[in-house]
Amino acid sequence: MATSVFIDKEDIPNDDKLASVLGKTISVYNGIIEFLKNEYEDIKPEWKHYGKNSGWILKVFLKKRNLFFLFPCDGYFKISFVFGTKAIAEIEKSSLPETLKTELRNARQYAEGKGIQLTVKKQTDLKLIKNLLKIKIEN
Numbered sequence: 059m060a061t062s063v064f065i066d067k068e069d070i071p072n073d074d075k076l077a078s079v080l081g082k083t084i085s086v087y088n089g090i091i092e093f094l095k096n097e098y099e100d101i102k103p104e105w106k107h108y109g110k111n112s113g114w115i116l117k118v119f120l121k122k123r124n125l126f127f128l129f130p131c132d133g134y135f136k137i138s139f140v141f142g143t144k145a146i147a148e149i150e151k152s153s154l155p156e157t158l159k160t161e162l163r164n165a166r167q168y169a170e171g172k173g174i175q176l177t178v179k180k181q182t183d184l185k186l187i188k189n190l191l192k193i194k195i196e197n
Contacts, residue, residue, distance in 0.1 A: 061111060061112050061113055061129065062112060062113035062114050062115050062129050062130050062131075063079050063113070063130050063131055063132055064079075064113050064114035064130060065110065065113040065114075066113075067107050067110070070105060070114070071105050071114050071116075071130070076116075076130060079130050079131075079132060079133075080130060080133070080134065080135055081133045081134075082133070082181075083133065083134050083135055083178055083179060083180075085181060086135075086178055086180075086181055086183055086184050086187070087128065087135065089181075089184045089188075090118075090184065090187055090188070090191070091103070091118075093184075093188050093191070094118070094120070094125070094191065097192075098120050098195060100120060100121045101118065101119070101120060101125075102118070102119045102120075102121075103116055103117070103118045103119075104116070104117050104118075104119065105117075114130075115127050115128065115129055116128040116129075116130070120195060123195075124140070125139075125191060125194060125195070126138060126139050126191070133179075134177060134178055134179040135178050136175055136176065136177050136178065137175065137176050137178055137187060138173055138174070138175040138176075139173060139174055139175075139176075139190055139194060140168070140170045140171045140172065140173040141162065141171045141172055141173075141174075141193070141194060141197075142170065142171040142197065143171065144197035145171070145193050145194050145197040146162060146171065146172060147197075148193045148196075148197050149162060149190075149193055152189070152193065154186070154189060154190075155186075158174065158186075161174050162174050
């Protein structure tokens, strides 16, 4: 599991701290949240502390459904998704990058599905993330 730059359990992250750490990639995060709010409305980001090794991780829900985990890093972030069987089938049929499909095929199987993690460092990553979110939510 990736680790967050926010390690101190007593120092709960907020929007200002997140923006400061992510730098330019805050616009990608904001784009994700804006997309979700416009398309699906009931979005709930929630900070959770996963211990001294992982630190604070942002978990984003649609109603009570977990959509993704966001791991803040210095100047970028990592985003993790878990896809069920139907979503994986849709990803396989999609025009998403073959490298992503291969990573998903090779991912470990859990009860909830298979997980992948993306490193987000540029604005162009937003389109891929939106596509993955649509597939996850609709399947």
